[in-house]
Amino acid sequence: MLNTTRWPFPRVIAHRCGGTTAPENTLVALRLAATMGFGGVEFDVKLAKFGVPMLIHDDTVDRTTDGAGPVAAYDAAELRALDAGLWFGNEFAGERIPTFDAATALCHNLGLWANIEIKPDRDNAVETGRIVAGIAARLWHDDNPAPLLSSFSEAALAAARSAEPALPLALLVAEPPSDWIEGTRRLGCRALHCRQEYVTEQMVTAAHEAGLGILAYTVNDPQRAFALFGMGIDAIITDELGLVRPDQLAPMPGS
Ligand code: G3P
Ligand code: MG
Numbered sequence: 001m002l003n004t005t006r007w008p009f010p011r012v013i014a015h016r017c018g019g020t021t022a023p024e025n026t027l028v029a030l031r032l033a034a035t036m037g038f039g040g041v042e043f044d045v046k047l048a049k050f051g052v053p054m055l056i057h058d059d060t061v062d063r064t065t066d067g068a069g070p071v072a073a074y075d076a077a078e079l080r081a082l083d084a085g086l087w088f089g090n091e092f093a094g095e096r097i098p099t100f101d102a103a104t105a106l107c108h109n110l111g112l113w114a115n116i117e118i119k120p121d122r123d124n125a126v127e128t129g130r131i132v133a134g135i136a137a138r139l140w141h142d143d144n145p146a147p148l149l150s151s152f153s154e155a156a157l158a159a160a161r162s163a164e165p166a167l168p169l170a171l172l173v174a175e176p177p178s179d180w181i182e183g184t185r186r187l188g189c190r191a192l193h194c195r196q197e198y199v200t201e202q203m204v205t206a207a208h209e210a211g212l213g214i215l216a217y218t219v220n221d222p223q224r225a226f227a228l229f230g231m232g233i234d235a236i237i238t239d240e241l242g243l244v245r246p247d248q249l250a251p252m253p254g255s
Pocket of ligand 1: 044
């Protein structure tokens, strides 16, 4: 299941399922990403009440649904009763918050690979890492390459690694700390995912010399995408699915 080459994953990845083409972290967004030629998506996974993983970014439902309050205060059925599309546009009314299971099933139907971002609340990092990794290992066990689990939370990554040591992990950072290579290795991660503004050619070279992959997010300017691939970046995540396109921007190394 675990491919040992440095970056066996897609190189241009749609952010929050479908970037800004559709309401984030929804099934309609997954469909649009596939329709627009994307082979890989990133999405955010949090736990509903009783530990059911769902696709949602924020700690509360306020911004992306017609509900209010913490995600963790709702069970999965209550979250599914909320409208997760209307905030984005009338044509998306009735869209629901997907369970991780449903999103996985649709990814498989559409042939989409996933970067699964583990997004714990402040107080449930270990539980979120363990549950998301366990379900990912079960639902994606036939996939090659395996999905890549990433997180800003070191505790979530450590729990994921302990639960499912064979799943590939990536450390997510905004501005990388000076010891990012040691930190990435210490957590057993195979890649660093870094905010694109902070990525330099020196960082890309250092990551590769250390045997690590390096991904930049969120790259919405095609010129910046070309520049990053020119530096040798392994992959980028984008919101601009019509501008930053896999068919134009993912030359293979040496080509
Ligand atoms: O994984 C890259 C990116 O999704 C991290 O930031 O806040 O969009 O989840 P955020
Ligand atoms: Mg994310």
